[in-house]
Amino acid sequence: xxxxxxxxxxxxxxxxxxxxxxxxxxxxxxxxxxxxxxxxxxxxxxxxxxxxxxxxxxxxxxxxxxxxxxxxxxxxxxxxxxxxxxxxxxxxxxxxxxxxxxxxxxxxxxxxxxxxxxxxxxxxxxxxxxxxxxxxxxxxxxxxxxxxxxxxxxxxxxxxxxxxxxxxxxxxxxxxxxxxxxxxxxxxxxxxxxxxxxxxxxxxxxxxxxxxxxxxxxxxxxxxxxxxxxxxxxxxxxxxxxxxxxxxxxxxxxxxxxxxxxxxxxxxxxxxxxxxxxxxxxxxxxxxxxxxxxxxxxxxxxxxxxxxxxxxxxxxxxxxxxxxxxxxxxxxxxxxxxxxxxxxxxxxxxx
Amino acid sequence: xxxxxxxxxxxxxxxxxxxxxxxxxxxxxxxxxxxxxxxxxxxxxxxxxxxxxxxxxxxxxxxxxxxxxxxxxxxxxxxxxxxxxxxxxxxxxxxxxxxxxxxxxxxxxxxxxxxxxxxxxxxxxxxxxxxxxxxxxxxxxxxxxxxxxxxxxxxxxxxxxxxxxxxxxxxxxxxxxxxxxxxxxxxxxxxxxxxxxxxxxxxxxxxxxxxxxxxxxxxxxxxxxxxxxxxxxxx
Numbered sequence: 139x140x141x142x143x144x145x146x147x148x149x150x151x152x153x154x155x156x157x158x159x160x161x162x163x164x165x166x167x168x169x170x171x172x173x174x175x176x177x178x179x180x181x182x183x184x185x186x187x188x189x190x191x192x193x194x195x196x197x198x199x200x201x202x203x204x205x206x207x208x209x210x211x212x213x214x215x216x217x218x219x220x221x222x223x224x225x226x227x228x229x230x231x232x233x234x235x236x237x238x239x240x241x242x243x244x245x246x247x248x249x250x251x252x253x254x255x256x257x258x259x260x261x262x263x264x265x266x267x268x269x270x271x272x273x274x275x276x277x278x279x280x281x282x283x284x285x286x287x288x289x290x291x292x293x294x295x296x297x298x299x300x301x302x303x304x305x306x307x308x309x310x311x312x313x314x315x316x317x318x319x320x321x322x323x324x325x326x327x328x329x330x331x332x333x334x335x336x337x338x339x340x341x342x343x344x345x346x347x348x349x350x351x352x353x354x355x356x357x358x359x360x361x362x363x364x365x366x367x368x369x370x371x372x373x374x375x376x377x378x379x380x381x382x383x384x385x386x387x388x389x390x391x392x393x394x395x396x397x398x399x400x401x402x403x404x405x406x407x408x409x410x411x412x413x414x415x416x417x418x419x420x421x422x423x424x425x426x427x428x429x430x431x432x433x434x435x436x437x438x439x440x441x442x443x444x445x446x447x448x449x450x451x452x453x454x455x456x457x458x459x460x461x462x463x464x465x466x467x468x469x470x471x472x473x474x475x476x477x478x479x480x481x482x483x484x485x486x487x488x489x
Numbered sequence: 490x491x492x493x494x495x496x497x498x499x500x501x502x503x504x505x506x507x508x509x510x511x512x513x514x515x516x517x518x519x520x521x522x523x524x525x526x527x528x529x530x531x532x533x534x535x536x537x538x539x540x541x542x543x544x545x546x547x548x549x550x551x552x553x554x555x556x557x558x559x560x561x562x563x564x565x566x567x568x569x570x571x572x573x574x575x576x577x578x579x580x581x582x583x584x585x586x587x588x589x590x591x592x593x594x595x596x597x598x599x600x601x602x603x604x605x606x607x608x609x610x611x612x613x614x615x616x617x618x619x620x621x622x623x624x625x626x627x628x629x630x631x632x633x634x635x636x637x638x639x640x641x642x643x644x645x646x647x648x649x650x651x652x653x654x655x656x657x658x659x660x661x662x663x664x665x666x667x668x669x670x671x672x673x674x675x676x677x678x679x680x681x682x683x684x685x686x687x688x689x690x691x692x693x694x695x696x697x698x699x700x701x702x703x704x705x706x707x708x709x710x711x712x713x714x715x716x717x718x719x720x721x722x723x724x
Contacts, residue, residue, distance in 0.1 A: 393641040397650035400676035401691045408674050408693055410707045413545040413552055420541060420713035424676055424691040428650065431678055435643040 161195040162188060166204055178212045185209045199235060206232035207239055211246060214253040222253055229257030237263040237288050238315075258288045264341030264350040266295075271482035273361070276322030276329040281481050283307070283318045283354075285339050292342040299324055300333030312341070322479045329477060332360045334484055355484035362477040365470045368463045372455065378448035387439035394432015398425035532567040532722020534686060540714040542595065544583055544621075549704035553590035557583035563716060573603040575615070593623040601634060611638040626664075632671065633659040649679045651690065660696065665706070670697040677714075686720045689713070 165188050172181035187193055188205040197205075210228035213221045232239045241254045267284040274281050285308070287293050293312035297305045297320060305325040308318045322330050335356040342349045405421030540559040545552055561579025568574065580596035601615020619630040636655030643650060657671035677690025691713050698706035 390643045393643050393650050394678075396641065397652065397676050397678055400652045400674075404674040404676060404693050405691065405711065408672075408695060409709055409711075410547075410695055410697065412547045412705070412707050413709045417543045417556075417711055420543065420711055421676075421691045421693075423713055424678070424689055427689055428676070428678055431643060431648055431650070435648065438644055 162193070162197050162201050165195075166201055166208075169205070169208060173208055173212055178215055182209065182212050185212065203232045203235045203239060206235070207241075210253065210257070211241070211250050214250040215247065222249075225250070225253040226257045226260065229254050230261045233257055233261045233263065233288055237265040237286050238267060238284075259345055261288055262291065262341070262343040262346050262348040262350060263288050264291070264293065264339050264352055266337065266339045266352055266354050268354070269356070269481070269483050271480065273478050273480050274322050276477060276479055278321070279479075280319040280321050283320065283337065284315060285312075285318055286315045287312050287341040287343070287350075289313060290344045292344065294338075294340045296338045296340070298336040298338065299330060300335065301331070311344075322481075329360075329474065330358055330479060332358055334358075357482050357484045359480045360477045361480060363473045365473060366466045368466050369459050372459065377452045377455065378445070380445055380449045380452060381443040382439055382445060384440075384443075386443075387436045390435035390439050391432045394428050394430075394435055396428075398428035398432070401425045401428065530567070530569045530722075532720070534563075534565045534567075534718060534720035536563050536686060536688070536716040536718025537561075538563055538579060538714050538716035540579060540581070540712050542581070542583060542710060542712045544593075544595070545707075545709045545711075546590075547705075547707045549706070551589055552587065553585070554587040555583035555585045555590050555593060557581050557595070559595060559712070559714075563718075567722060571605045573605070573611070573613075575599075575601045575603060575613070591623045591625070593621050596620050596622075599634070603638075605640075609640050609642070611640060612636075613638065628665075629663040631661045632657040634673070636673070647681055649681075651675070651677045651679070653677075653692075662696075666699055666701060668696040668708075669699045671695065681720065684719045684721055686716075686718055688716045 165184055169181045169184035169188070172178075172184065185205050185208055188197060189202060189209070206228045210225040210232065213225035213228065229239075241251055243251060246254075263286075265286045267286075269281065269283060272281050273279075283295065285293065285295055290311065290313040293308060293310065293316060294306065295308040295318045297307055299305075303324050303326070305320075305323075307320055308316065324330055335358055337354045337356060339352045339354070340349065341351075401421040401424035405418060406415045409415050538559075538561050540561075541556070542559050543554065543556045545554050547553070559579040559581035561577070561581075563575070563577045565576075566574040577599040578597070580594065583593050583595055585592050597617060597619040599615060599617040601613045603611045603613040605611045614633075614635045617630075617632045617634055619632075621628045621630075634655050634657050636653060638651055638653040641650040641652070642648070653673075653675040655673040655675075657668075657673070660668045660671045662668070671694070673692060673694040675690055675692035677688060677692075679686060679688040681687075691711070693711040694709065696708040698708075
């Protein structure tokens, strides 16, 4: 027998946990059916089993919240202050786990609703409902965030861009559910750039000295045709020199002297010795003028080093670049105007 | 000099000028063919010139020297950036400045084609005809000219200095044997301001003749030329 018992324990330990969706769901379904048939005591038994740590089945958070809700509702139907207090406690347990829990006034009695309201008044939480991925046109489209405070509170909903820019989507008194809309623009009116955004929901209770904050991260991506790069600022290699180097002045002097030397050389060396050197007056005139021109060129080149033609050409190139960039910026702006923002909740999202 | 040549009674060598002209034409054709036909960038310049010329001759009787002024004009047709056609014509009177010389008139014309492979270098070939005439005699010189010119830009492109060297592989002189050696060199400057162009250049031509009857004939023409004119067109 001992061996059989040990084997049974081992098998029990090795066996996989039973799926929550089947047995727990069946138990909840049975409890709801009993509750609806006003067999409240039997429903309470089943519901207590669901929230019991001894339950051999997995219980999802949603199932646990459902169990707390129906426990509260069942107890609220029973007479006695203690039962009502217990009902409030279970409702609070549900609200603490999911502030969006609510009772449908069409399906629950005033006593149950009263107990639930008391539970909400004694429990404070701010929350934002997870969002599904959505696409919007910045400025004209909207995405809606469902926020909530469990009771009367000061609510602030802020969106913070990756660059730290903030946009307050709502700031005011609130009680219960509030839908907050965002049009895809930042506080300065510009389109929200792509990146990870932070949605902060801050609630300050007006009944309790409690402040609750919940943050949801959003991934924003933009959909638009590819943008063109503007032309870079021209570097030294892209522009013509606007000044002559100092060597140009020396070169001009040497060229003038070269012409002078050439005239004298041809007149004295290239001539036939029998005929004698050519007229020094003729060559000397060119030599003199060449020398003077070289000296003047040297002086002018030193004092006026700027090159007007190159300066003009560089200005033309800069202007052409500016014109091209203006065109590129205009085309990019046109493309950005048809941008769509894709907004999706990032992993690690909201409470 | 001219009188001496005429006295010798040598017949004019008609074949040599014709050959030189043919060679010149071939050279021009070659230079002109280096660049494709041009429909754009056509420009032209036209200038008037005044020159001081000095002619020296040694024909075995001492150096004869004559100087004088020449007047004329020049024109250049620019076919694009790399090809030029140049025409020069001048004439004037040279006055004898030595005891054994005669006064004479000088008239000359030159046509040359130029290619500019790089902005600072021009290669040219052409033909020149020159005539000395006095009361007694008329002498005709024809020459084929091939040369190179360095163009030195000063102060941007406003001033250009030039150094030029020319060889004359074929020269014919009426009444004389062809020179055994003939060359020319020159240096000059040209200033441009808008369409105005001014220039000053010095040129020297030297001709060495083969020894004939124990005489080594030498001739030399040097010239200082000032020119002024207009340059119109895209260049």
